Amino acid sequence: MKKNININYEHFKGRNELSEVENSLFEKAIQARENAYAPYSNFFVGCAVLLENGEIFSGNNQENAAFPSGLCAERTALFWIGANFPDQKIKKIFIVGGPKEFSETNPPIPPCGACRQSIIEYETKQNENIELYFSNLNDEVIKVTSIKDLLPFYFDGTFL
Numbered sequence: 001m002k003k004n005i006n007i008n009y010e011h012f013k014g015r016n017e018l019s020e021v022e023n024s025l026f027e028k029a030i031q032a033r034e035n036a037y038a039p040y041s042n043f044f045v046g047c048a049v050l051l052e053n054g055e056i057f058s059g060n061n062q063e064n065a066a067f068p069s070g071l072c073a074e075r076t077a078l079f080w081i082g083a084n085f086p087d088q089k090i091k092k093i094f095i096v097g098g099p100k101e102f103s104e105t106n107p108p109i110p111p112c113g114a115c116r117q118s119i120i121e122y123e124t125k126q127n128e129n130i131e132l133y134f135s136n137l138n139d140e141v142i143k144v145t146s147i148k149d150l151l152p153f154y155f156d157g158t159f160l
Helices: 020-034 073-084 113-126
Strands: 010-012 043-051 056-060 090-099 131-135 141-144
Touching: 020 043, 020 056, 020 073, 020 090, 020 131, 043 073, 056 073, 073 090, 073 113, 090 113
Parallel strands: 090 131
Antiparallel strands: 010 141, 043 056, 043 090, 131 141
């Protein structure tokens, strides 16, 4: 039997379509992106995370000459939050990424597979969806209400 998967998402063509909180997260992600360490790929990513207590924390990608040793922006932020605020729920994640020399043709950059898997772990842990936004520097934004929209056949602890 053939079944289709539908992805529910919102597409924003500019910051003026975002809320004040979303704009704040966008700005924090851009600032984090500027401090990324990406001398090998020249692909800079920043991430801002909103916790239920209203605090915002950010992360950026950190590369290493031994490529598997680097870490993406999303996991940099999520793992720090998990270590320091284990009981706080994550409400929103905002990602801004692209080549250092950004062009107007760059699309919004979604999280990689490893980051999607990490985000699903936090959604499962807190038993609550995390809104996910990903963008480019041209203010084009995609929003999904859960990482499950980008990872419909996810693996979690229920399989173990």
